[in-house]
Amino acid sequence: xxxxxxxxxxxxxxxxxxxxxxxxxxxxxxxxxxxxxxxxxxxxxxxxxxxxxxxxxxxxxxxxxxxxxxxxxxxxxxxxxxxxxxxxxxxxxxxxxxxxxxxxxxxxxxxxxxxxxxxxxxxxxxxxxxxxxxxxxxxxxxxxxxxxxxxxxxxxxxxxxxxxxxxxxxxxxxxxxxxxxxxxxxxxxxxxxxxxxxxxxxxxxxxxxxxxxxxxxxxxxxxxxxxxxxxxxxxxxxxxxxxxxxxxxxxxxxxxxxxxxxxxxxxxxxxxxxxxxxxxxxxxxxxxxxxxxxxxxxxxxxxxxxxxxxxxxxxxxxxxxxxxxxxxxxx
Numbered sequence: 001x002x003x004x005x006x007x008x009x010x011x012x013x014x015x016x017x018x019x020x021x022x023x024x025x026x027x028x029x030x031x032x033x034x035x036x037x038x039x040x041x042x043x044x045x046x047x048x049x050x051x052x053x054x055x056x057x058x059x060x061x062x063x064x065x066x067x068x069x070x071x072x073x074x075x076x077x078x079x080x081x082x083x084x085x086x087x088x089x090x091x092x093x094x095x096x097x098x099x100x101x102x103x104x105x106x107x108x109x110x111x112x113x114x115x116x117x118x119x120x121x122x123x124x125x126x127x128x129x130x131x132x133x134x135x136x137x138x139x140x141x142x143x144x145x146x147x148x149x150x151x152x153x154x155x156x157x158x159x160x161x162x163x164x165x166x167x168x169x170x171x172x173x174x175x176x177x178x179x180x181x182x183x184x185x186x187x188x189x190x191x192x193x194x195x196x197x198x199x200x201x202x203x204x205x206x207x208x209x210x211x212x213x214x215x216x217x218x219x220x221x222x223x224x225x226x227x228x229x230x231x232x233x234x235x236x237x238x239x240x241x242x243x244x245x246x247x248x249x250x251x252x253x254x255x256x257x258x259x260x261x262x263x264x265x266x267x268x269x270x271x272x273x274x275x276x277x278x279x280x281x282x283x284x285x286x287x288x289x290x291x292x293x294x295x296x297x298x299x300x301x302x303x304x305x306x307x308x309x310x311x312x313x314x315x316x317x318x319x320x321x322x323x324x325x326x327x328x329x330x331x
Contacts, residue, residue: 005103005166006031008076010069010091012039013281014052015107016082018143020063021056025173031064033072040065053147073097078105078167080137081119084282085110088119092127099127103163105156107137109191110284111291118188132160135167136188138243140250142257149175155243157181157188179242185233187243190225193306194248195285196292197221199263200309200326201252203319206267213327217305218252220330224305228292231299259285266312267319289313304329 007027009020012034023030034040042050043065047057066072073079074097083091085108106119115122120136123129135158145152154171156178158164168178181187200221201214225248226239239245251257262283265275276286293310296303308326311317 005077006075007078007080007170008033008072009080009082010072011082011107012036012049012052013082013084014143016080017049017053017056018141018146019080019082019107019137019171020058021053021146022171022173022176024058024062025176026170028062029064030062031066031072031075033066033069035067037067040067053143056147069094070097073099073102076102078103080105080107080167082107084108085112085119085284086282086287088112088122089114095127099123099129102129103133103135104129105135105137105158105167106188108284109138109195110288111192113287113291116291116294118185118192120184120188131184132158133163134158134184135160135164136184136191137167137171138187138191138247140242140246142250142254144256146176151175151177153242153246154178155181155187155241157184157243159184181241181243183233183235183237183243186229186235186237189229189232190244191247192284192288193225193228193292194221194251195259195283196289196306196309197225197248198251198257198259199266199283199285199289199313200305200323202257202260202263202265203267203309203312204263204323205260206264206269207320207323209323209327214252216330218249221252221305222248224301224303227301228296228299228303228306231301232295259283262286263309267323272313285309286313 008031009016010033048054079102108119112122120134138155141152156164156168164180172178258281289309292306308322312319
């Protein structure tokens with residue numbers, strides 16, 4: 001591998017913008033794909049993303065911006081995907097460039113709806129990317145705090161430790177600390193599941209439940225996450241590590257959490273559709289809830305929180321009644 005690999009970021013949202021900011025601390029040239037030509041022209045002229053993390057100023061000389069995904073993919077060795085999981089297939093369908101010799105890191109916290117696979121599995125099965133060329137970037141880390149350069153932590157997971165370390169070295173800075181992991185599947189499922197639990201926390205908050213209940217909900221959520229992940233990918237892992245418990249807590253409690261915000265709106269009486277229309281960003285947990293519920297039908301893990309959120313979002317059940325019934329099951 002080239003001693004100075006080239007990096008590309010796929011996506012134009014807040015997390016993609018934060019990753020570009022992190023890379024800019026260490027990398028001379030960053031290839032950056034986003035669909036919006038308006039956003040690209042704005043960044044070139046005004047040096048910041050007009051739609052997300054607009055306080056972050058970029059050195060334009062570091063950026064190779066393009067709305068042509070094939071051009072961006074062809075130029076780089078490491079591809080970091082940071083787009084909503086619901087749009088993954090649409091973006092990949094536009095590819096004519098092969099991904100088989102690329103190193104893929106997913107910063108996507110969700111399931112590809114069309115395949116019902118986590119993103120890494122989707123790349124392996126549908127785009128023939130070797131497993132040791134696939135990795136995951138997980139938190140606990142909110143894009144908004146990266147923009148503010150508040151001390152944040154990432155977990156970089158890949159079965160090939162050298163590739164994980166290359167990416168970690170290029171993301172690290174005084175305010176970004178990186179830890180390596182070989183649990184690619186587990187960390188990716190954890191990143192997906194924590195969004196569901198954050199929706200549950202938001203619903204409870206919207207209904208008027210306080211911090212005491214939230215703490216019990218989160219402690220039950222991490223146990224549920226452990227049961228679920230063990231069913232889909234059994235290996236030795238410490239569920240209390242920051243990639244699992246830490247990411248769950250920050251998503252469940254933070255004011256920056258879009259999934260908690262989405263749940264809070266549901267708890268306050270919004271319909272699913274009206275809550276989605278009100279939000280400017282996608283709540284990944286909505287799609288993850290359906291996928292996790294369906295996956296668990298075959299796996300059989302005990303998942304009362306996932307079941308409760310599914311009942312509210314997809315079966316139209318009354319949030320007040322569902323959360324009250326869930327509360328009786330928590331320990």
